[in-house]
Amino acid sequence: MTPDESPTPLIHARGLTKKFGEFTAVDAVDFDVASGESFGFLGPNGAGKTSTMRMVGCVSPVTAGTLRILGLDPNVDGPRIRGRLGVVPQQDTLDTELSVRDNLVIYARYFGMSHAEARTKADALLEFVQLAERAKDKVEPLSGGMKRRLTIARALINDPSILLLDEPTTGLDPQARHLLWDRLYRLKQQGVTLVLTTHYMDEAEQLCDRLVVMDKARIVAEGSPLQLIERYSTREVTELRFAVGVQETLDGQLEGLGERIERLPDRVLVYSNDGEAAAAAANQRGLRPETVLVRRSSLEDVFLRLTGRSLVD
Amino acid sequence: MTALLAAQRVLPIGLGGRRAWLLIERNLFVYRSGWLVLLSGFFEPLFYLLSIGFGIGGMVGDVPGPNGELIPYAVFVAPALLATASMNGAIAESTFNVFFKLNYAKTYDAVLSTPMAPGDVALGEIGWAVIRSSLYAIGFMVVILVMQLVQSPWAVFAIPAAMLMSFAFAAVGMAATTFMRSWQDFDLINIVIMPLFLFSGTFFPITSYPPALQLVVALTPLYQGVDLLRSLILGHIDATLLFHVVYLVVMGLAGLAVVARRLDRLLLK
Numbered sequence: 001m002t003p004d005e006s007p008t009p010l011i012h013a014r015g016l017t018k019k020f021g022e023f024t025a026v027d028a029v030d031f032d033v034a035s036g037e038s039f040g041f042l043g044p045n046g047a048g049k050t051s052t053m054r055m056v057g058c059v060s061p062v063t064a065g066t067l068r069i070l071g072l073d074p075n076v077d078g079p080r081i082r083g084r085l086g087v088v089p090q091q092d093t094l095d096t097e098l099s100v101r102d103n104l105v106i107y108a109r110y111f112g113m114s115h116a117e118a119r120t121k122a123d124a125l126l127e128f129v130q131l132a133e134r135a136k137d138k139v140e141p142l143s144g145g146m147k148r149r150l151t152i153a154r155a156l157i158n159d160p161s162i163l164l165l166d167e168p169t170t171g172l173d174p175q176a177r178h179l180l181w182d183r184l185y186r187l188k189q190q191g192v193t194l195v196l197t198t199h200y201m202d203e204a205e206q207l208c209d210r211l212v213v214m215d216k217a218r219i220v221a222e223g224s225p226l227q228l229i230e231r232y233s234t235r236e237v238t239e240l241r242f243a244v245g246v247q248e249t250l251d252g253q254l255e256g257l258g259e260r261i262e263r264l265p266d267r268v269l270v271y272s273n274d275g276e277a278a279a280a281a282a283n284q285r286g287l288r289p290e291t292v293l294v295r296r297s298s299l300e301d302v303f304l305r306l307t308g309r310s311l312v313d
Numbered sequence: 314m315t316a317l318l319a320a321q322r323v324l325p326i327g328l329g330g331r332r333a334w335l336l337i338e339r340n341l342f343v344y345r346s347g348w349l350v351l352l353s354g355f356f357e358p359l360f361y362l363l364s365i366g367f368g369i370g371g372m373v374g375d376v377p378g379p380n381g382e383l384i385p386y387a388v389f390v391a392p393a394l395l396a397t398a399s400m401n402g403a404i405a406e407s408t409f410n411v412f413f414k415l416n417y418a419k420t421y422d423a424v425l426s427t428p429m430a431p432g433d434v435a436l437g438e439i440g441w442a443v444i445r446s447s448l449y450a451i452g453f454m455v456v457i458l459v460m461q462l463v464q465s466p467w468a469v470f471a472i473p474a475a476m477l478m479s480f481a482f483a484a485v486g487m488a489a490t491t492f493m494r495s496w497q498d499f500d501l502i503n504i505v506i507m508p509l510f511l512f513s514g515t516f517f518p519i520t521s522y523p524p525a526l527q528l529v530v531a532l533t534p535l536y537q538g539v540d541l542l543r544s545l546i547l548g549h550i551d552a553t554l555l556f557h558v559v560y561l562v563v564m565g566l567a568g569l570a571v572v573a574r575r576l577d578r579l580l581l582k
Contacts, residue, residue, distance in 0.1 A: 059425055059426060059580070059581055061581065079428040079429075080428070082426060082427055083428040087426040089422065089426070091419070093419040093420070093422045095418070095420055095423065097418070097420075098343060099346075102342050105342075106335075106339045106342055107423070110424060110427035110429050112428065158427075
């Protein structure tokens with residue numbers, strides 16, 4: 001879905017800029033998010049993802065450019081817009097002085113819901129995020145994954161038009177991540193518009209219909225995960241890992257193994273449409289890597305191509 | 314409460330304030346399960362009264378009251394203990410608790426992701442501090458009424474006066490808290506509170522000071538409350554009480570305005 005196809009995007013940004021003093025955190029980015037879409041910001045730490053999300057969440061004033069959320073201007077209608085957003089911040093901001101259920105009830109009250117409405121909604125959401133048995137517990141003893149789920153339940157309390165998730169699964173173990181992804185996928189199925197930031201390629205591939213890659217405060221590429229991989233990478237990648245010190249002696253011996261060679265500190269990546277053939281070619285040249293791995297191209301490769309460095313650095 | 318409503322009108326519209334009571338409700342939820350903690354504030358002035366009012370008072374004997382006639386020392390000191398307790402209650406709630414929520418629990422970050430605004434947080438926390446210390450004020454008034462330390466029907470105004478005091482101190486305390494960088498900075502609050510507690514006409518009349526010093530003390534914040542409450546409880550009514558009221562209202566509104574703006578700068582950057 002390109003920006004022009006949708007006449008009224010839920011989020012519309014043009015030349016959106018955020019500066020903190022002299023430092024430019026977000027540098028004139030353009031993007032649109034359509035209703036029902038699942039949209040991602042992919043990029044390393046410090047790329048400007050969180051600053052962009054905070055502006056969209058109406059908790060950070062726009063320095064320059066245009067930003068419209070649900071057709072409204074955050075500078076004018078901040079509280080009204082916030083009333084229709086659900087926010088999952090990067091760090092949990094659960095109320096540690098309240099029980100699990102009261103966290104939701106009180107949060108519902110902040111949105112102006114009645115007590116009865118707040119309680120009903122809280123109980124339904126505790127079921128949805130599988131925390132009903134912990135309703136009366138304090139927040140502190142919950143595991144990281146449980147806290148994340150409670151934060152997501154809290155973000156859903158007002159039936160938001162847009163759910164903003166800033167690195168929703170950072171720091172979670174694989175099991176907790178998959179449970180969370182499952183819940184987010186269900187929301188997506190229900191038609192909730194998701195906007196998320198992540199530095200995990202698998203997360204972006206799982207959840208995002210469309211994403212932008214951010215680096216150094218700018219958007220460097222935009223498309224669906226598949227489009228990005230097709231545009232910026234090859235179908236397959238052959239990873240060659242050599243014994244310590246060997247890689248440095250390989251000058252001139254790697255060229256031509258694939259369409260493109262990327263040399264990382266710990267391994268060599270050979271980009272081609274046939275990974276096995278590239279591995280065989282390396283073997284024929286007498287190269288003896290300690291391990292050979294052929295895999296599909298991922299967004300990590302896209303990012304590497306676009307910025308010359310790996311995503312989590 | 315009238316002061317709070319007035320404050321609401323003075324606050325800039327964009328900073329909010331209408332949803333403040335939802336934050337008060339949040340605090341009520343917190344103490345619903347830990348209401349025993351709330352009792353501590355009731356005992357503080359009571360213990361001072363027993364120790365200093367009656368204990369030391371027994372050695373001091375009668376002292377001249379605001380009307381000039383001799384009164385037992387406990388009668389003299391009781392209203393000042395109410396004033397002090399209102400100050401301490403307001404300061405404790407608006408400094409330590411707020412600092413924790415602001416910097417560690419990130420409570421307000423979550424609150425501001427909703428339609429709530431910084432003005433709601435400011436007014437809510439200060440309003441809560443006022444509610445909490447007015448409960449103590451009511452409790453303490455009942456105690457001194459039973460002990461026959463109240464000498465005038467004007468004393469019914471002592472409770473709203475104590476609430477006004479806690480509003481003023483909570484607002485300024487919370488304003489100061491928004492500038493604090495670490496727990497060490499709270500020593501600065503003690504450096505201010507301690508001398509106020511000891512020298513504001515609390516335990517002896519300020520006429521004991523040389524005239525120049527009297528004037529200085531008469532302009533400090535706790536003295537306004539001490540003199541206001543003592544005058545009401547002992548029935549010494551004159552125009553200076555109006556000055557005390559205006560002083561405390563202005564102090565509270567100024568604090569409130571600073572808090573709302575500081576929260577806006579700290580949390581919505």
